[in-house]
Amino acid sequence: MSWHAGLLGDGDVDWPRVLLLALAATVVLTVGAVAATSSASFGPYNPTWDGSSEFREDVQAAPGVEHHLIRDAAEYEELPANDTVAFVVAPDEPYEDEDAARVREFVAEGGTLVVLENRDGASNELLADVGAEARADGRLLRDEQHHFRGPTMPVAADVGNHTLATGIEQLTFNYATAVDPGNATVLVATSEFAYLGSEDDGLDAGDELRSYPVATAENVSNGQVVVVGDPSVTINAMYDEPDNAAFVRGLYDDADHVVVDRSHGDDVPPLTAAVLTVRDSPWLQLLVGTAGIGLVAVLSRVRVRSVLETVRAVLPARFRSVEGRSGGGGSESSRLGLSEHDRVEYLRRRHPEWDDDQVKRMATAFNNHRMEEDGYE
Template identity: 40%
Template sequence: MRTDLPRIALWVLTGVVLLGVVVGASTSGAAYGAFNPSWDGGSSLRTIAESQGTDAVYIQEATEYRSLSSESVAFILAPDESYSPNESAQVQSFVERGGTVVVADDSTGSNSLLASVGASSRVDGRLVRDERRYYRGPALPVATNVTALNRSTQPDESATASNLTASIDRLTLNYGSVLQPGNATVLVSTSEFAYLDSNRNEELDDTETLASRPVATVESIGEGHVVTVSDSSALINAMLDRQDNRAFIENLISGSDRVALDYSHTASLPPLAYVLVTFRASLLFQLWVGILFIWAIAVYLYWPTLREQPALRRLRHRIHGTNEQISPRLDAETAATALRRRRPDWDEDRIQRVATALGGEGPRDPWRGTRTSRAQRGEDPSDEPSEN
C-alpha cells in the first residue's frame, strides 16, 4: 500500500491541476462578464434568461445582430470602445425591425451609440447621490419614482410585450448617473432628494440641487425599442440580488425568444466558453467535431488491427530502431493473413504450413522473416538452449 502512495498523490495533484485549468478556462474575472460569478460579474443576467426558458446568446461581432429575430432583447453593458458607424448600423437595423436593445452605462461613452441608433436619451455621466433614499450608502441611491408603462405602444390586447415596470417599486443604483431623457418616456426616476455630485466631494454644495431625475427610459425606434439605464452596475450579480432590480430584468426579458449579451466591445469570453459559443453558432464547426469524434472512436475500436498494418509497423521501426518489440503471441491466422499480403506468389498450402510454423514455434517477425530474440520477447537470454 505504501508503494502506491506516490502514485495516488500524483493522480490527486494531476486532478487538482486539471480542475484548476478547467475552472480558469471556463470562468471570467471581467466586470459584467456572463461567465463571471463574482459580485461584479454578469452571470446572474444569463441565469435569469435561462430560468425563463429563453436562449442566451453572446454577440462577439456586431454582424451577429443580423441573426437575431425581432422578438429578441440585446443587452449592451458599459462598452469599453465606441461602435463604428457600420457596427452602429447593425444595431439600428435590429431595433428598427422590432428588436429591443437595453443600453446600460454610467458614463457618456454610450451616447454615440444611442445617437447612431436614433435614440434621444443620453447618459449625463455625473455621479448621482441621495442622502435620504439609499441602500448601504448615498452612492447607492434607491430610485423610488416608478412609471407604469407597457413596452408595446399598440392598443392590441394580443401584444406579447409585458409591463416593463410591473411589480417594481424601486430601482437601486450602484455609483450610477442619471439620464437626459430627450423625447424618451421615463420609466424610473430618483427620489426628490437626489443630487449630482459634480465635483465628487460626497457633499451637497451650493451649486448642486436636489431634484428627481430619470435613471431609466424607453423609446420607440422603428418597430423596436431602446431602453436606457444610467447605471451598468445596477445589472451586476450583487445588485440583481435586490428584488426589484431582478424583477426589472425579468420584465425586459419577458416575451422574448432570445437574450443576446453583447460583448463585442467589452472583455472577451473565457476560452472554453468561446469554444462552446462558437460550436453552437457554427454548423461547419459542429460537422468537423462530429467527424473527428467518429474517427477517434473508429481508431480506438480498430487499433489492434491497425497497429499491425505494414506502414505503421515500419513507422514504429523507424522511431524505435531495432529495439522495437514484436508481440510474443502470433497466431496462425494472423500470420496467414500477413503472408497472403506479403507473398502473393505462394500457394495456400505453403502459406498454411509457414503460418502454422510461425504460430506454433513462437514469435517471428512476418515482415522481415526473422525470428525475434528472446530479449525482444521479454525473456531471459541466458535461458536460451545451447546449440552444442
C-alpha cells in the same frame, strides 16, 4: 498484476504517485476553471461580485427564450429583430460606422435595444447613432435620504405607469448616473433628495436636490430603446436586490430571443469562445462529433482489454496452470483453459454487483480476446 498494482507496493500505498495524480487533477481542474470563466466587470461568465453570470443564467433558464452571446456586431443581421431584446452593458469601445449601422438597422426592424450605462462615452454615441434621444449624464448620482448602504447606492422608488415597469416598486443602484430623457418616457426616477456630482464630491450648497430619471423607454422607428443609468443592476452583487431582477426580466418577458452584446467589451473566456465557435459552424460540429465518436470507440476497446487483463491476472492458480498447459488441439474450451461455465461462475463470484447479462458478456469477450491472441479468427 492487478489494476491497482501501480498504486500499491507490498500492500502499501505508493504515496508519491498518488500525490502526483492528485496534483495533476488539481492543475487540470484549475486550468479548466480559468478557461471557462472571466474576470471582466459585467462579464456574463464572471461568477464574482462584479460579474453578471446570474443574469446570464436567469436568461438561459427562462422558458421559451433563446439566449445569444454576440461577439461581433455582424451577428445582429442574423437575428429576428421583432422577437429580440439586445442588452448592451457598459461597452468599453465605441461602435464604429458599420457596427453602429447594424444596431440601427436592428432597431429599425423592430428590435428592442437596452443600454445600461453610468458614463457618457461609448453608449451615448450608440444612442445617437440609432436615433434615440435619451442620454446617460455621466456624473455620479447620490441620495442622502433614500439609499441602500450609502448615498452612492440610491434607491429609486418613483416608478412610472408603463408596461416595462409593471410589478416593481423600486430599483437599487450602485454608482449610477441620471438619464436625460429628451422625449423618452421615464420608467423610474429617484427621490427628491438626489443630486449629481463627481465621485470625490459630497453634498454642498451648490448641488441641486431633485428627482432624477434613471430609466427611460422610447420608440425609435419600428423598435424600442431602453436606457438605464446603472449597469450594476445586472451584476451578481446587485441582481437580487429589490427589484432589479424583476425589472430586468420584464424587459425581455415577451421576447423569444435575448442577446447579450459583448462585441465592444472584454473577450469571453477561451473555452466558452471555442464552444460558441463550434456551435456557430455546422462543419466544426460534424468534425468534433466524428472525432468524439472515434475517441469513445478507442477508449471503449482499451477499457475492455484492460478489464480482460485484470480478469486473467486474478484467475485462480489452478485455472492459469490449465491455460498454460492447453495446446492447439482439442475443443475450443480446452484451448482457452477453462470452460464457458467456469468463467461465468468465477466472474459471478468475483463481481457480485454485476447482473447476469454483464457477466455473460464479459465471459464471452474474454473468450474472444484469448482466441485472437492464439491466432483464431
